Amino acid sequence: MPKQAKELKALQVKRLSEPGRHAVGGAPAGLSLNITDTGARSWIFRVTVGRNRRHIGLGPYPEVSLAEARERALEMKREISAGIDPVEERRVERAALAVEQRQRTTFEDAFERYYEEKVQGELKNAKHIKQWRSTLTTYAFPVIGDKAVASITVEDILAVLRPIWSTKNETASRVRQRIEAVLDWSKVMELREGENPARWKGNLQQILPSPNKVQKENRYPAVALDEIADWFRVLRTREGIAARALEFLTLTASRSGEVRGALWDEIDLANGIWTIPGERMKARREHRVPLSTAAVDLLANQPRLMDCPYVFASSKNGQMSDMTISAVMRRIQAAEEKEGRPGFLDTRSRRPAVPHGLRSSFRDWAAERTNYPRDMAEMALAHNVGSAVERA
Missing domain, CATH: 3.30.160.390 (Integrase, DNA-binding domain)
Known part of the structure; x- marks a missing residue:
């Protein structure tokens, strides 16, 4: 016993x-x-x-x-x-x-948890955090927001992407990536099973046109290469800090956000170098911009405002808005049209050029009017060049 x-x-x-x-x-x-x-x-x-x-x-x-x-x-x-x-x-x-629980958890529910636990916890850029919510609210939620995250299929993803894939491809690509991330998280949390229907490689890649091909057709409108000198002369007749910011953007082939956020502490006028810290770059890596004589002269003549760190400050001594720089280009275009001229239009789309399109103008100039290697032009634009090992 x-x-x-x-x-x-x-x-x-x-x-x-x-x-x-x-x-x-x-x-x-x-x-x-x-x-x-x-x-x-x-x-x-x-x-x-x-x-x-x-x-x-x-x-x-x-x-x-x-x-x-x-x-x-x-x-x-x-x-x-x-x-x-x-x-x-x-x-x-x-x-x-x-x-x-899987049947009860909708895509929007899953997004809210992922947004709180991952997006807000990892991303530091407030603009990028805001974009996560705004893009999915605009494009994904109306289609799949109320659908159980466990039952979302490739057809559902295509219903979100197809209406904007050709016309807004860069935005559509980001929407796809963000949906994929939410669904990957949902699978780890055991809210769904099987393959991720938003995955690109070996999946949507076989259905949708390549983003590289679509984006070439839908790039930002750029000033035509044969007209860039005339456009720049017109720009230089414009007064105001926003016009000087746009001029500096053109001379450095930089993004609007990099120029608007430029600080005097980042600029070495003696050596002609502008060092942009990684947290302000799209690729999250430090970027060194060699300044031409014209760019150095522009900065040397730019007044420094007391107690304001920005090179191109707003009227309230803060960072200039993106719309302020865009407005300069719109006013140039309006003045041209008022004089009966077509203005400065993109050669492919025939749309008026925008600030970001000036980077395309720079790339065309580097390829067609200089002998600089392709990789040098890409590096000047702060694009990734080569494999991860080569970049290291």
Whole structure:
């Protein structure tokens, strides 16, 4: 006969403190209080179900009292006598609960959790954080926002992307990447199963046109190469800080945000170098811009405002808005049209040029009017060149 454990009272159980499993005796047999090395306590019921030995958790102590633990153990003994396996029953219940949760969690629900836990936790740029929400709110939520994240298919993703893939390809590509990230997270959280329908390689790649080909047709409108000198002369007749910022942008082939956020501390006029820190670059890497004589002269003549770190400050001594620089180009175009001239139009789309298109103008100039290697032009634009190993 196996040795019967001595039946403990509630006060005796309360005094137990040694790590290990302590049998508490009484009915039913097999009930123990488990104490971990950290002092955490919980009930374990050891019982035989058919030919299998089960160790079943009955909850933490003291939330579950000795009397409650014995009652739960007795109830399980009754279930086992009736042919029910409590462990298997729990597994089925958990699986059913997981299915219910997957069916109940919509794409928008999953996004909100991912946004809070990952996007806001990892991204530092407030503009990029805002873009995550705005792009999915605009393009994804109207189509798949209310759909269970577990049931989203390739057709659903195509319903989001196809209306904007050709006309707004850069935005569409970012929407696809963000949907893919949310669905990857959902799979790890066991909210969905199977392949990610928003994956590009080997999936949407076989259905949608390549972004590189589409974006070439839908790039930002640029000033034509044969007209860039005339455009620049017109720009130089314009007064104001915004016009000088646009002039500096043209001379450095930089992005609007990099110019608008330029600080005097980043500029070495003596050596003609503008060092943009990684946190202000799209690629998140430091970028050194060699300044031409014209760019150095522009900066040398640019007044420095007291207690303002920006090279091109707003009227309130803060950072200039993107619309301020764009407005200069629009006014130039309007003045040209008022004089009966077509203005400065992109050679492909015949749309009026915009500030970001000046980078395309620079790239065309480097390719068609100079002998500089392609990689040098790409590096000047702060684009990735070569493989990750080559870049390192």
